[in-house]
Amino acid sequence: MNSLLQRIIRLRWWILTFLGIIAFTIFAGDFRLDPTTAIFAATLRHSTPLVLGALCGMLCERSGVINIGIEGQMLMSAFVGFSVTSTTSSLYLGVAAGLACGMLMGAALGGLTVSLQGDQIIAGTVLNIAALGLTSFLYTPGETIHSKTPRIDIGPLADIPVIGTIFFSNQPLTYFSLLLVGIIWYALFKTTWGLRTRAIGEHPSAAETVGVSVAKMRYLNLIIGGGIAGLAGAYLSLEAVGSFERNMTNGKGFVALAVMIFGRWNPVGAWGAALLFGYTNAIQTQFQFRGWLTGHPQFIGMIPFIVTIVVLAGFVGKARAPAAIGQPYTRE
Amino acid sequence: MSTQQAPLALEAEGICKKFGTLVANDEVNLKVEKGQIHALLGENGAGKSTLVNILFGLYKADQGEVRISGEKVEMNSPHDAINNKIGMVHQHFQLVPVLSVTENIVLGDEPTSKGGALDFEKAAAEVSELGKRYGLEVDPRAIVEDLPIGYQQRVEILRSLYRQADVLILDEPTAVLTPQETDHLLDVLRGLAAEGVSIIFITHKLREVLAIADQVTVMRQGKVVGSTDPKETNEEGLAEMMVGRSVVLRVAKSEATPGDTILSIKDLNVLDDRSQPALRDFSLDVQKGEIFGIAGVEGNGQRELVEAITGLRSAVSGSILMNGKEMSGSTAREISEEGISHIPENREKHGLVGPHSVADNLVLNRYFHSPFASRGIRQTTAINDEASHLVEKFDVRTASIHNPARTLSGGNKQKVIAARELSHDSELLLAAQPTRGIDVGSIEFIHQQLVNQRDSGVAVLLVSAELDEILSLSDRIGVIYQGQLVAIAPTEEFTRTQIGRLMTSGSD
Numbered sequence: 017m018n019s020l021l022q023r024i025i026r027l028r029w030w031i032l033t034f035l036g037i038i039a040f041t042i043f044a045g046d047f048r049l050d051p052t053t054a055i056f057a058a059t060l061r062h063s064t065p066l067v068l069g070a071l072c073g074m075l076c077e078r079s080g081v082i083n084i085g086i087e088g089q090m091l092m093s094a095f096v097g098f099s100v101t102s103t104t105s106s107l108y109l110g111v112a113a114g115l116a117c118g119m120l121m122g123a124a125l126g127g128l129t130v131s132l133q134g135d136q137i138i139a140g141t142v143l144n145i146a147a148l149g150l151t152s153f154l155y156t157p158g159e160t161i162h163s164k165t166p167r168i169d170i171g172p173l174a175d176i177p178v179i180g181t182i183f184f185s186n187q188p189l190t191y192f193s194l195l196l197v198g199i200i201w202y203a204l205f206k207t208t209w210g211l212r213t214r215a216i217g218e219h220p221s222a223a224e225t226v227g228v229s230v231a232k233m234r235y236l237n238l239i240i241g242g243g244i245a246g247l248a249g250a251y252l253s254l255e256a257v258g259s260f261e262r263n264m265t266n267g268k269g270f271v272a273l274a275v276m277i278f279g280r281w282n283p284v285g286a287w288g289a290a291l292l293f294g295y296t297n298a299i300q301t302q303f304q305f306r307g308w309l310t311g312h313p314q315f316i317g318m319i320p321f322i323v324t325i326v327v328l329a330g331f332v333g334k335a336r337a338p339a340a341i342g343q344p345y346t347r348e
Numbered sequence: 349m350s351t352q353q354a355p356l357a358l359e360a361e362g363i364c365k366k367f368g369t370l371v372a373n374d375e376v377n378l379k380v381e382k383g384q385i386h387a388l389l390g391e392n393g394a395g396k397s398t399l400v401n402i403l404f405g406l407y408k409a410d411q412g413e414v415r416i417s418g419e420k421v422e423m424n425s426p427h428d429a430i431n432n433k434i435g436m437v438h439q440h441f442q443l444v445p446v447l448s449v450t451e452n453i454v455l456g457d458e459p460t461s462k463g464g465a466l467d468f469e470k471a472a473a474e475v476s477e478l479g480k481r482y483g484l485e486v487d488p489r490a491i492v493e494d495l496p497i498g499y500q501q502r503v504e505i506l507r508s509l510y511r512q513a514d515v516l517i518l519d520e521p522t523a524v525l526t527p528q529e530t531d532h533l534l535d536v537l538r539g540l541a542a543e544g545v546s547i548i549f550i551t552h553k554l555r556e557v558l559a560i561a562d563q564v565t566v567m568r569q570g571k572v573v574g575s576t577d578p579k580e581t582n583e584e585g586l587a588e589m590m591v592g593r594s595v596v597l598r599v600a601k602s603e604a605t606p607g608d609t610i611l612s613i614k615d616l617n618v619l620d621d622r623s624q625p626a627l628r629d630f631s632l633d634v635q636k637g638e639i640f641g642i643a644g645v646e647g648n649g650q651r652e653l654v655e656a657i658t659g660l661r662s663a664v665s666g667s668i669l670m671n672g673k674e675m676s677g678s679t680a681r682e683i684s685e686e687g688i689s690h691i692p693e694n695r696e697k698h699g700l701v702g703p704h705s706v707a708d709n710l711v712l713n714r715y716f717h718s719p720f721a722s723r724g725i726r727q728t729t730a731i732n733d734e735a736s737h738l739v740e741k742f743d744v745r746t747a748s749i750h751n752p753a754r755t756l757s758g759g760n761k762q763k764v765i766a767a768r769e770l771s772h773d774s775e776l777l778l779a780a781q782p783t784r785g786i787d788v789g790s791i792e793f794i795h796q797q798l799v800n801q802r803d804s805g806v807a808v809l810l811v812s813a814e815l816d817e818i819l820s821l822s823d824r825i826g827v828i829y830q831g832q833l834v835a836i837a838p839t840e841e842f843t844r845t846q847i848g849r850l851m852t853s854g855s856d
Binding site for chain 1: 436
């Protein structure tokens with residue numbers, strides 16, 4: 017009982033923030049149930065690509081490779097997934113193609129940073145520029161797909177008021193992203209693979225002297241991470257929007273990095289952070305609906321980025337990145 | 349005992365290794381019996397580390413072969429060495445700081461439960477059990493970076509024992525330990541040897557060789573110059589084998605002629621990194637032309653004292669007067685310009701800019717002055733001339749003054765720092781652990797330089813954990829205990845045991 021109280025005291029700022037957000041949302045929703053529920057449901061949807069991007073960044077950085085190419089991986093996969101669905105009319109094939117494309121981009125990043133020992137920031141930038149250029153060049157306006165990924169209600173759970181609408185009436189990739197948060201958390205902190213991943217991100221030569229192959233582990237992480245970023249891309253074109261637009265990621269890959277840092281390289285933390293950023297997006301729509309700040313729409317658009325700046329400026333100092341990120345590893 | 353008949357635990361024969369034009373190992377032979385403690389002795393750059401790195405698979409030998417229990421083995425990576433039951437405790441620990449003790453020990457060879465998950469409980473129990481068995485107790489759940497150095501070393505040793513090493517290589521294990529920790533380590537090693545583990549032990553400290561080794565192999569300039577039973581020799585004999593000439597372990601120096609007070613510290617209070625008092629109302633005077641030695645067990649405020657004088661740490665209260673001028677609150681640059689030279693305790697971190705050239709490091713305290721810079725433009729010719737001159741004068745062994753400083757051996761790094769600090773026009777020289785972890789030849793050289801500085805009228809403040817160094821160099825000694833000087837007197841008025849008691853209990 018006592019420890020519960022201590023926990024509450026320790027987490028008081030988070031609890032207050034959480035209650036504040038709920039109170040503000042009810043106010044913004046004009047004290048009616050439907051718009052309030054809608055804001056929270058939108059929060060979850062907006063957070064999906066961010067949490068997937070953050071998980072990708074986390075797998076890479078935990079193994080010692082900075083991936084600022086998440087944006088490019090997402091954009092390329094969004095395009096490939098959309099094109100495949102548009103050609104084959106199969107959403108499954110589209111999502112699979114997005115996943116494969118992300119994995120390939122991850123392998124490419126591995127080639128540049130692990131095999132060629134290139135600078136990780138430049139390698140990531142290469143992916144971003146390549147993705148933007150290629151997708152803009154190859155995209156044919158007017159291509160369409162028939163439908164987005166379908167919404168799935170999870171049986172009676174979906175009928176629970178408020179909670180059911182928010183959590184149990186979503187599209188497949190949104191569910192899968194929630195599942196992935198748990199899977200990646202377990203893998204990172206409870207399995208042999210996770211221990212080795214964390215070790216090579218902190219002190220690669222220590223891992224190498226006990227027989228862990230740094231190169232192999234980094235490739236593995238970059239490819240899995242790339243696949244997750246690919247799903248984020250597929251989410252954007254096949255689940256959220258239902259079409260492809262030039263530069264449709266619009267900085268989400270970078271916001272995902274902020275989410276990862278804010279979540280302190282921990283999947284559960286990143287999920288919480290992604291919800292906060294998702295919320296800033298979701299609330300924008302409600303601002304417009306209520307007619308607030310309509311004279312200055314640019315301010316509404318700024319909200320997510322202002323939150324990014326505040327969060328990064330205020331919290332980065334307290335978070336500690338894996339020690340070996342950014343440095344190519346060479347055996348002596 | 350018929351050890352002659354039993355196969356050798358480890359045998360290296362005809363090992364050759366070249367780095368560019370440098371011959372690091374030249375036809376090196378090493379024979380280690382089962383259960384033997386085998387000391388490997390030699391100056392820095394003699395090729396000891398190269399040899400053990402070959403034995404551990406970190407380097408590949410150009411020629412020669414390694415046999416384990418009589419069988420020839422190929423060592424291409426540390427993984428091969430581990431599979432051949434060779435373990436190594438590195439000089440720079442190969443531990444992941446943010447992981448727990450258990451995670452570090454089992455990494456790469458983890459026990460798993462059903463479903464592929466890491467079985468942490470089982471691993472922790474095993475670590476605890478190993479620790480108890482060998483007298484290396486350490487909390488299996490502790491995070492490595494929170495542990496003191498001595499305990500981190502235990503983790504390194506346990507990691508090899510966890511992999512059931514038959515041969516344990518320790519690269520200068522005592523360089524980072526306090527005297528008590530060293531004694532404990534030596535006990536542990538004796539216990540391991542008694543269980544049949546063969547131990548290869550690299551050290552600079554002759555006393556340890558004599559205390560523990562069953563056999564000692566001495567290397568010089570990449571070659572084995574001899575292998576002997578330490579019982580048949582003494583410190584002087586070993587030192588001579590190492591450097592190839594007789595070594596003056598006692599420093600020849602004349603009577604000091606102290607002059608005016610240069611440095612005067614009054615009631616200084618300084619906090620340590622955890623904001624606990626490190627120096628408490630500390631007072632000290634150092635005079636021109638004397639060496640004042642600060643003796644003490646490490647962690648009694650020595651580091652904070654040096655940092656406070658050099659402006660790297662701010663004082664809570666009190667004054668530091670240099671020639672009567674208040675220095676506390678001044679920046680490190682201002683203090684250096686006032687005539688204080690500093691040979692820092694941690695040469696890698698505070699003494700050198702590793703990736704920069706030897707030449708740049710040699711002018712690090714003067715690069716902004718004429719003739720090394722003119723209106724903000726660096727004068728390469730002047731810098732190179734000065735660097736070549738200093739490299740020659742201080743016998744720094746480097747292929748080129750343009751090589752990165754980090755590529756030098758420990759002794760040569762220290763010579764670079766000494767060359768820079770001693771050629772700086774100074775009135776006070778602060779030397780913190782000036783000979784830590786360097787070879788006998790370099791120690792002798794640095795000691796002579798400190799005495800020369802004294803004789804030319806510089807006030808020298810020597811901080812060292814080596815009591816022998818304090819006793820042989822100092823004109824006056826102050827014993828520091830819990831942030832205060834508990835005794836100050838001319839060296840001849842102290843006995844060794846008296847200082848020992850003062851260091852450990854604050855009173856005699």
